[in-house]
Amino acid sequence: MRAVGVIPDKREVRMVEHAVPQITGPYDVKIRTLDVGICGTDKEICTFVYGSPPEGSDYLVLGHESLGEVVEVGAGVSVYKPGDLVVPSVRRPCPHAHCRPCSADLQDFCSTGDFTERGIKMTHGYMTEFYVEMEKYLTFVPTELREVAVLVEPLTVAEKAFAQVWKIQDRLPWVVSEDPIKSPGAGLRAVVLGAGPVGILGAMALMANGFEVYVYSRSEAPNIKSELIEAIGAKYISSKTETVEQLAERVGNIDLVYEALGVSSVSFDVLKVLGTNGVFVFTGIPAPRPAIGVETDLLMRNIVLKNQVVVGTVNADRAAFQAAIRDLGTFIGRWPNELRALITGRFSINSYKELLLGERSGIKNVIALD
Numbered sequence: 001m002r003a004v005g006v007i008p009d010k011r012e013v014r015m016v017e018h019a020v021p022q023i024t025g026p027y028d029v030k031i032r033t034l035d036v037g038i039c040g041t042d043k044e045i046c047t048f049v050y051g052s053p054p055e056g057s058d059y060l061v062l063g064h065e066s067l068g069e070v071v072e073v074g075a076g077v078s079v080y081k082p083g084d085l086v087v088p089s090v091r092r093p094c095p096h097a098h099c100r101p102c103s104a105d106l107q108d109f110c111s112t113g114d115f116t117e118r119g120i121k122m123t124h125g126y127m128t129e130f131y132v133e134m135e136k137y138l139t140f141v142p143t144e145l146r147e148v149a150v151l152v153e154p155l156t157v158a159e160k161a162f163a164q165v166w167k168i169q170d171r172l173p174w175v176v177s178e179d180p181i182k183s184p185g186a187g188l189r190a191v192v193l194g195a196g197p198v199g200i201l202g203a204m205a206l207m208a209n210g211f212e213v214y215v216y217s218r219s220e221a222p223n224i225k226s227e228l229i230e231a232i233g234a235k236y237i238s239s240k241t242e243t244v245e246q247l248a249e250r251v252g253n254i255d256l257v258y259e260a261l262g263v264s265s266v267s268f269d270v271l272k273v274l275g276t277n278g279v280f281v282f283t284g285i286p287a288p289r290p291a292i293g294v295e296t297d298l299l300m301r302n303i304v305l306k307n308q309v310v311v312g313t314v315n316a317d318r319a320a321f322q323a324a325i326r327d328l329g330t331f332i333g334r335w336p337n338e339l340r341a342l343i344t345g346r347f348s349i350n351s352y353k354e355l356l357l358g359e360r361s362g363i364k365n366v367i368a369l370d
């Protein structure tokens with residue numbers, strides 16, 4: 001069957017002939033790929049800076065943002081049946097019994113670094129017609145989310161991040177809402193850095209939680225991203241027209257920063273204006289660039305005197321996948337047009353070169369295999 005493969009040794013990205021996978025264990029599920037999202041990680045793998053094939057293979061099948069349909073299940077599978085829609089997670093545990101996070105199904109916190117990741121590190125991904133996955137790594141998707149469920153994986157970045165934030169802020173009476181279940185972020189101000197899919201989905205999650213949300217990103221408004229952000233009720237501010245200091249003045253006490261741009265210079269500038277008791281969440285993975293000067297005395301003084309927390313987060317656990325599917329259900333009810341507009345286009349697998357190596361713009365491009 002067809003698959004988009006990266007061959008690091010030959011520095012090639014091309015269509016490969018990939019064997020149709022078969023169910024071998026009782027808990028295996030065979031899945032037909034419907035949608036695969038493309039993100040910056042895939043594009044970076046195509047420049048050969050990272051990404052490694054499984055042992056014994058010279059190619060790695062790309063793709064880690066997937067929606068699929070169950071076509072066959074192993075004898076021990078009780079949760080899924082053919083026809084069900086599922087989203088698979090990305091990271092698989094390391095083989096070491098002493099790795100406590102992996103032993104507890106929290107491989108997103110793997111302590112050895114010997115985890116694998118589908119479509120990224122030593123395990124084939126989903127940019128192909130069929131794949132087999134164990135049921136424990138799948139999450140059920142209701143059919144009403146068919147059109148948008150390819151956005152689950154990028155939304156899990158925010159879901160894991162905010163789960164960490166709630167745990168951190170348990171240290172103080174942060175939530176002021178009278179109905180904390182409904183609107184836990186009411187009265188709190190969040191700044192999202194970056195208006196890519198990770199940033200916009202994070203902004204939607206924060207809005208749904210009742211935060212006042214400001215998205216600070218590069219392009220001048222109006223543009224498709226700024227319009228979408230304003231349409232969900234958040235405010236878009238361009239770094240070309242407003243400095244970080246002006247942003248801080250406009251927002252007031254910044255309670256939370258959700259960084260989703262991957263540019264350290266802008267991020268550390270914004271860290272300078274994080275508010276009292278604020279949390280700054282880093283999700284971006286910057287490419288190495290020459291060192292820059294940072295006002296460390298100011299940052300350190302703020303972190304101490306304002307009780308701030310700076311936290312990084314990578315990947316996501318099962319709870320984050322479940323939360324992302326639940327929240328997509330909320331988003332599609334509240335902002336159906338804006339959520340759909342996040343998906344710029346669906347393309348045939350034959351367009352992989354243009355999508356992965358070209359300059360195709362938009363927000364989220366998707367390869368559709370159905």
Ligand SMILES: NC(=O)c1ccc[n+]([C@@H]2O[C@H](COP(=O)([O-])OP(=O)(O)OC[C@H]3O[C@@H](n4cnc5c(N)ncnc54)[C@H](OP(=O)(O)O)[C@@H]3O)[C@@H](O)[C@H]2O)c1
Nearest residue numbers: 194195196197198217218219260261262283284285314315
């Ligand atoms: N931690 C994790 O598990 C995880 C998972 C997935 C992704 N990520 C990371 O999350 C980040 C965002 O991902 P994405 O897919 O949403 O990326 P993306 O589509 O590339 O979006 C990046 C956004 O940042 C803006 N931006 C870039 N440079 C800027 C600058 N100098 N000043 C202000 N804004 C700037 C861009 O503005 P324009 O709109 O003007 O282009 C764009 O809106 C990436 O760094 C990615 O590596 C992390």
Ligand SMILES: [Zn+2]
Nearest residue numbers: 039040041065
């Ligand atoms: Zn991705």
Ligand SMILES: [Zn+2]
Nearest residue numbers: 094099102110
């Ligand atoms: Zn581990």
